[in-house]
Amino acid sequence: MLIYLHVASTIVVRGLERYEAINSNDVAAKFQIAKRLPxxxxxxxxxxxxxxxxxxxEFRKILKEADASILKEPPAEYSFLHLKRDILLxxxxxxRFCERRCGVNRYxxxxxxxxxxxxxxxxxxxxxxxEPELIPSHTIFFNRCTFACVFCQNYDIVYSDDYIFDAREMARIVDIRRKHGSRNVNLVGGNPDQHSHxxxxxxxxVESNVPIVWNSNMYHSDELxxxxxxxxxxxxxDFKYGNDKCALKYSKAPNYWEVVTRNFLRAKDNGELLIRHLVMPNHVNCCTEKVVEWVSKNLGSDVRFNLMFQYYPTYKAFQYPEIARRLNDEEMKNSLFVAAKHLKNLV
Ligand code: SF4
Structure with missing residues (x-):
């Protein structure tokens, strides 16, 4: 383990320099700054x-200027972070945490x-x-999701409520996992958005200086x-689809393209990016190509991008013959070709 950690700590990936600096304790994770702002x-x-x-x-100014010495200051009794929690409550x-904008009172x-x-x-x-730069990744798999993907590979997680999430107890676990070598807290599921509060x-x-990774479908609202x-x-x-028709058909997600592209552009201005795209059978032209082209044009050709080939039909995918199989060689070759043509920082 020690040898592994030594090797992992030397990885510096283009586009993830601040993430690496947090892991080297040269700068503070954003939430650690937020909790020091009264x-x-x-x-x-x-x-x-x-x-x-x-x-x-004020936070943005501090974020630009502060190094890790800010961690020596005690957290504020009531901070920017507390205020965020109270706003979410x-x-x-x-x-309206996500773009479904249900408008329900979740109490x-x-x-x-x-x-x-x-x-x-x-x-x-x-x-x-x-991805190599993330491991070992302290991954927290939340139940439930704001999407309803017919090919959901985590449907057992998504459609149940397993363990109650106790914020204080989980913070203690985060600190223990950090001591055991975690390089980040990876919030996923399902999806993290609906659990933001x-x-x-x-x-x-959380006491450790650990990077926060928001592993999501990017369907959150602007307010969130x-x-x-x-x-x-x-x-x-996760950039799944290249158009609204596929998003509606397979994930019941209306207005997908506008929402997700808006959110990626905003994310680019407010953090570092690692994009995943799961190639689906019969969806190289309508989805993979469109996603790759848009990413390269709007987020830059050197954005970190993971083109994933591990799709397999599961859950309700067998009701959709066009996605009821694994990828064939041709689809893998074509998607790799288009990704390599437009993007320079593939995982
Ligand atoms: S987080 Fe859940 S309840 Fe809130 S808008 Fe999204 S789907 Fe609806």
């Missing part, structure tokens, strides 16, 4: 938002994702099956981005 507490939601916008400007009353009922104000997770462990609460208690982007160090964004 805030005022308000009952009124509008006032909370106003003070949040004001503090955001308010937002739960009329949930009383469920929206599309079937999450109340409580959160559940399925497992947490040091994951060695992620619990995640921010957990970060209030405004709050969470100041704690996300790396956006591990």
């Amino acid at each position: 805030a005022e507490s308000y009952e009124n939601f509008e006032e909370m938002l106003k003070i949040h916008s004001k503090l955001k400007i 308010h937002m739960l009353k009329n949930c 009383e009922k469920f929206g599309f994702c079937r999450c109340s104000s409580l959160s559940y997770y399925s497992s947490e462990f040091l994951h060695f099956g992620e 619990k995640i921010i609460e957990m970060l209030i208690y 981005a405004e709050i969470i982007e100041d704690v996300v160090d790396v956006w591990l964004g």
